[in-house]
Amino acid sequence: MAPQHGPRRARIAFSDSAAKQLENLTTEAEIHALDRALVVLSFDPEVGEPIPGDAAGPQLRRFTDEVEQVRVLFFVTALRTVVISGPVLA
Template sequence: MAPQQNPRRARIAFSDSAAKQVENITSEAEIHALDRALVVISVDPDVGEPIPGDTAGPRLRQYTDEVEAVRVLYFVTALRTVVVVAYIEV
């Protein structure tokens, strides 16, 4: 029997403002919490809740992990291969 392959994960990219937020994180615990949230989103980009809004631009989603106290706003590209992180709260 052939081994089952893991599903392909989406690549994570950051908007300029989200990249600046990441640069300002200094706590190891916050970095670990954000990393865990990004892995969840990359494996299943639909995990977050859609944010109501304008349909003209990309559809924003929100993923919240209450255990790790992380909130990530993001959108998924059309081919679903890239998740663009727009905003982070840790």
Template sequence: MPGHGRRRARIAFSDAAAKQLENLTSEAEIHALDRALVVISVDPDVGDPIPGDTTGPQLRQYADEIEAVRVLYFVTALRTVVVVAYIEV
């Protein structure tokens, strides 16, 4: 459709990240994480690449110092899904 931007990537969570998500209790933490996930879903390349093994998907890190959030994630080959591996709020 004309006038519409790129589609946002869908967010999925690894088992470890899902468990971390369950432990978030404050509204401020949940809000901060939501904001970070929106940024990542709109532009999956926003995070900095983490050096390491090149055989799998490139692990990236997105950190927002203002919201005090750090998310480690990778993007699937078709760039339609962002898999969150680790959350720090």
């Protein structure tokens, strides 16, 4: 019998501005905090709260991890790719 697979995880991509912010992460704690938030987003791309805005584009969302003190701004594409617009470490 073939093993059962869980739901497909979302792919994570970074906008250019988010990629530049990643260059500023220097400590292992900062990298761990962001990694933890990205794992949550890959399993549940609809987590977080919608940010009110223009309905012309994809819905921008905000996920806040209170434990790791990180906030991630993102949107989800039609193909379940989570595009990170800006990670912010508190």
